[in-house]
Structures are given as C-alpha cells and as structure tokens.
Amino acid sequence: MDTFMLLVFTYGCSTTVINVARAMCYSRLVECLCEKWDELSAGSISLFCKLPGINKCHLDNEEEFQNMVLLAKSMGVQHVEVVVELKGDIGQSSSLGLLRVGVEDEIDALRSFCHHKEKVLLSAPWANGITHVGQRFVGGAQEFRDVLCKYAIQGGFKFTYVKNETTRVTAVCAMREERGCLWAIHCRAQRANDFFYIKRFSDVHTCGTDVRTSKNPRVSSDLVSSTISEIVRDKPLTRPCEVVTILKRDYGLDVSYHVVWLGVEKAKAGIHGDHSLSFDQLRWYSDAVMRYNPGSYVNIDYDASSQQFCRFFVSFAACISGFNACRPLLFLDGTFLKGKYKGQLLAATAKDGNNGLFPVAFAIVDSETTANWSWFLHELGKVVDGKCHITFISDRKSWAFGVIRFTYLFAKNQNVPEVNSFVLSDTPL
Numbered sequence: 001m002d003t004f005m006l007l008v009f010t011y012g013c014s015t016t017v018i019n020v021a022r023a024m025c026y027s028r029l030v031e032c033l034c035e036k037w038d039e040l041s042a043g044s045i046s047l048f049c050k051l052p053g054i055n056k057c058h059l060d061n062e063e064e065f066q067n068m069v070l071l072a073k074s075m076g077v078q079h080v081e082v083v084v085e086l087k088g089d090i091g092q093s094s095s096l097g098l099l100r101v102g103v104e105d106e107i108d109a110l111r112s113f114c115h116h117k118e119k120v121l122l123s124a125p126w127a128n129g130i131t132h133v134g135q136r137f138v139g140g141a142q143e144f145r146d147v148l149c150k151y152a153i154q155g156g157f158k159f160t161y162v163k164n165e166t167t168r169v170t171a172v173c174a175m176r177e178e179r180g181c182l183w184a185i186h187c188r189a190q191r192a193n194d195f196f197y198i199k200r201f202s203d204v205h206t207c208g209t210d211v212r213t214s215k216n217p218r219v220s221s222d223l224v225s226s227t228i229s230e231i232v233r234d235k236p237l238t239r240p241c242e243v244v245t246i247l248k249r250d251y252g253l254d255v256s257y258h259v260v261w262l263g264v265e266k267a268k269a270g271i272h273g274d275h276s277l278s279f280d281q282l283r284w285y286s287d288a289v290m291r292y293n294p295g296s297y298v299n300i301d302y303d304a305s306s307q308q309f310c311r312f313f314v315s316f317a318a319c320i321s322g323f324n325a326c327r328p329l330l331f332l333d334g335t336f337l338k339g340k341y342k343g344q345l346l347a348a349t350a351k352d353g354n355n356g357l358f359p360v361a362f363a364i365v366d367s368e369t370t371a372n373w374s375w376f377l378h379e380l381g382k383v384v385d386g387k388c389h390i391t392f393i394s395d396r397k398s399w400a401f402g403v404i405r406f407t408y409l410f411a412k413n414q415n416v417p418e419v420n421s422f423v424l425s426d427t428p429l
C-alpha cells in the first residue's frame with residue numbers, strides 16, 4: 001500500500017485519474033494520457049502538478065516525475081492534481097476550467113496596461129498552514145482550529161465541524177451535503193504528548209467554491225486575537241478601529257467592530273494576563289515576595305467586610321537597602337493605570353549615583369486622594385531609613401493631597417525621622 005498514489009489529470013474541462021504504481025514511469029504516464037485524449041501527443045504536452053505550498057511544479061521528465069512522487073509521499077499526500085497543457089498554449093490559457101481561463105486572461109490583459117505591483121496580503125502564508133498528513137500542532141486543538149480557520153479564509157471556502165472536541169477535530173467542506181464536496185480533514189491528539197496530528201486530509205475541493213472573499217464566517221474574535229497579538233504587544237494601547245483598518249488593508253478582511261473589539265481584549269489578556277485573575281493572585285504574590293525576597297515589605301489593604309481589594313503597597317528588599325546608598329532625596333508622583341479597572345499608581349523614586357532613577361516603593365490605589373496619599377506615605381515611613389533627613393520633591397497635587405498630613409504621621413511614628421524639608425515643583429515629575 002505504500003506505493004498507492006492517485007494523480008488527478010485535468011485537461012480542458014475533462015479529468016482523469018491514474019493510479020501510480022511502483023513500476024509506473026514518466027513515458028508510460030504520457031502514453032496513458034495520449035490514449036485518453038486523442039489530440040495529445042508525447043512531444044506536445046507539458047505537465048504541472050500542485051502540491052501543498054507549491055502551485056506549479058514541472059513534470060517534464062522521468063527524474064522530475066520520480067522526485068514529485070517522493071515529495072508527495074514525504075508530505076503524506078495520497079493524490080496530486082496535475083494540469084495537462086499543450087506546449088503551444090502555455091501562458092495563454094489554463095486548462096483548470098473555462099471560467100478560470102477567462103479570469104486569468106483578464107488579469108494578464110490588465111497587467112499589460114497597469115504596471116503596479118500586485119499587492120501581497122499578510123494573510124498569504126495562511127494558505128500553507130495545513131500541508132500534509134502527520135503535520136503536528138504543538139498547541140493542540142486550539143492551535144489546529146486557528147490554523148484551519150486561517151487556511152479556510154485564505155483558501156476561500158467554508159467548512160463545518162463534524163467533531164469538535166479537545167482530543168479530536170473533524171471538519172468537512174460546507175458544500176459536502178449540497179454538492180458532495182470531498183474536502184475533509186481529521187486531526188487527533190496523541191496521548192503521549194497531547195500534540196495534535198493530522199490523521200486524514202483530503203485537500204481537493206470538488207465543489208468549485210474556493211474563491212477568497214473579504215468576509216468569512218470563520219473570522220472570529222479568537223482569530224483576530226491571534227492575528228494581531230504582536231501588534232498589541234508592540235503597542236499596548238492599540239484601538240479596535242485601528243485594527244479594523246489593519247485587517248482591511250493588510251489582510252483583505254472586512255471584520256465588524258465588535259468582533260475586533262473582543263479580539264483586541266483577548267489579545268491584551270493573552271499578553272498581559274487577565275486583570276481580575278491578576279488581582280486575585282495578589283495574595284499569592286505577596287506571600288511569594290515575603291518568602292523568597294526576605295527584607296521586602298508588602299501590604300495589601302482590603303475591605304474586611306466585603307473582602308474587596310482597596311490598596312497595595314510594595315517595596316523590595318533591594319530597593320529598601322539600595323536607597324541607603326542614594327542621596328536622601330525622594331520624588332513622589334502618581335500616574336493613572338490604563339487596565340480594565342483603571343486606578344492610580346503612586347511611586348516614590350530616588351536618584352542613584354549616576355543620576356539614574358531608583359525606584360524605592362510603589363502602590364496601587366483607586367484614585368489620587370488625600371486618604372490614599374496619606375496611606376502611601378505612612379507605609380513609606382516603614383521602609384525608609386530614619387537615620388538621615390530626607391528631602392521630598394513633589395508636584396502640587398500630591399503635596400496638596402497628602403504631604404502635609406505626612407508630617408503629622410511621621411511625627412507620630414517613632415521609627416522614622418522628622419521631615420527636614422519640602423521642595424515644591426510646579427511641573428509634574
């Protein structure tokens with residue numbers, strides 16, 4: 001059975017299938033074709049085969065024929081499409097079908113008048129996403145579905161899932177019922193490693209509907225997310241309307257705003273993690289910092305009755321000890337966070353010997369209020385060394401909110417020094 005392979009020959013509108021056995025040679029193959037189509041003769045025909053990722057592979061002699069058979073077998077392909085052309089007709093017509101001949105002629109005619117470069121969409125490599133039986137998908141079912149959807153979008157056909165589970169996925173062409181299309185694929189997880197492997201793949205559409213369009217039902221938010229994740233990684237504040245334009249311009253896809261919005265949210269969650277999960281992991285994070293980074297100081301402030309998060313303060317051991325070697329100077333400032341839950345980041349920063357910024361402590365609070373600044377400075381008082389006088393530099397905002405109250409808190413705290421001086425800065429730091 002290892003020599004079993006079918007060659008599907010197309011000449012004009014006519015098709016024939018020849019089984020290539022081990023003993024089949026190129027000259028015998030040409031004889032078969034000449035017997036089938038009377039107008040062909042051995043010296044007048046050219047053969048081009050189509051393999052996954054290769055659109056036009058010449059078959060002009062015995063060596064090329066044998067190499068093609070070996071290549072097809074290595075790809076796990078059991079049938080190969082071969083186009084038969086008369087040598088005099090090459091470049092003028094294609095025998096893929098009457099309709100396609102007409103379209104290609106039009107394109108060629110256009111090219112002779114219009115010398116613009118043909119635009120290559122960034123989605124072009126999607127057509128090579130699925131190549132052969134035995135192909136591996138390390139990401140399991142999720143990766144396979146993503147690649148399959150992209151392959152269908154670029155190939156211009158629709159498919160339906162017959163089975164869609166975490167351990168096996170089977171899909172057939174959407175035209176299977178209507179036109180009996182034989183395109184089908186079956187992929188299954190390997191128990192040993194949970195990777196997905198293609199087990200069966202029939203890549204021939206007999207339905208004739210493989211025309212790429214800008215709209216395809218398989219363009220989902222998951223697909224948008226995987227497509228634009230690198231863009232979101234480079235530019236975290238990417239807006240959905242920008243992505244709509246990118247998908248249209250670079251990928252030739254019309255995607256609705258709400259699908260893109262969800263895709264961008266999923267991409268952000270994939271890169272930066274889920275926000276609610278991150279807040280939920282703060283307790284674990286605090287324990288981990290205190291255990292594995294001894295000398296650090298972490299404080300989570302939460303509402304005791306509702307168990308809701310309020311504020312978070314952290315200063316690492318290296319920051320606390322490193323500040324002792326810095327000038328006794330602390331910059332105080334706050335900035336807003338752009339995540340799902342917004343909030344403010346308050347920070348105390350020093351300057352090191354190279355005039356570089358040296359972070360000492362930071363906190364996450366809901367907003368820049370007197371209470372939150374006071375709390376932050378109170379916590380800061382627990383980590384800064386009290387043996388020297390400290391000069392604070394701050395903009396008017398944090399000054400007005402909390403620094404005056406800070407003097408009161410410092411005075412009450414026996415472990416920290418009295419505040420030596422305040423410096424006002426009009427411009428935000």
Ligand SMILES: [Zn+2]
Nearest residue numbers: 173181205207
């Ligand atoms: Zn089909």
